[in-house]
Amino acid sequence: MAKAIHTMIRVLDLDKSMDFYKRAFGLDLAQRFDFNDFTLAYLRNDESEFEIELTWNHGQEEPYTHGSGYGHVALSVDDCEAEHGRMVAEGLAPNPVKQMEHDGQKLARFFFVEDPDGYKIEVVERQGRYV
Numbered sequence: 001m002a003k004a005i006h007t008m009i010r011v012l013d014l015d016k017s018m019d020f021y022k023r024a025f026g027l028d029l030a031q032r033f034d035f036n037d038f039t040l041a042y043l044r045n046d047e048s049e050f051e052i053e054l055t056w057n058h059g060q061e062e063p064y065t066h067g068s069g070y071g072h073v074a075l076s077v078d079d080c081e082a083e084h085g086r087m088v089a090e091g092l093a094p095n096p097v098k099q100m101e102h103d104g105q106k107l108a109r110f111f112f113v114e115d116p117d118g119y120k121i122e123v124v125e126r127q128g129r130y131v
Contacts (some may be wrong), residue, residue, distance in 0.1 A: 017117065061120070
């Protein structure tokens with residue numbers, strides 16, 4: 001049986017990205033590996049062992065393109081409205097909170113926010129399948 005352990009994204013400014021993930025989601029540096037040409041920084045919090053791996057390629061000067069394949073990473077929270085308000089106060093510019101229904105039933109309450117490199121992150125309220 002496989003276990004999901006991390007997702008990796010390339011970042012242009014490691015410090016700026018680490019600050020975003022700390023302020024937005026309370027993710028702290030779990031481990032960092034500095035190599036000659038790149039640095040790997042693994043971020044997580046006490047909610048889960050799952051990590052976000054930030055890869056900073058030294059010398060990269062142009063922003064990365066996401067192509068047409070990247071969608072988003074999703075993180076769950078207890079209270080979508082409260083987290084949205086907190087992120088607004090942090091100056092992180094989240095999109096408005098939305099609610100999705102399927103067959104007349106509430107499926108999800110969520111919003112999106114983008115990190116400094118333009119990666120979309122879905123913030124989903126814990127309920128139903130998103131607990």
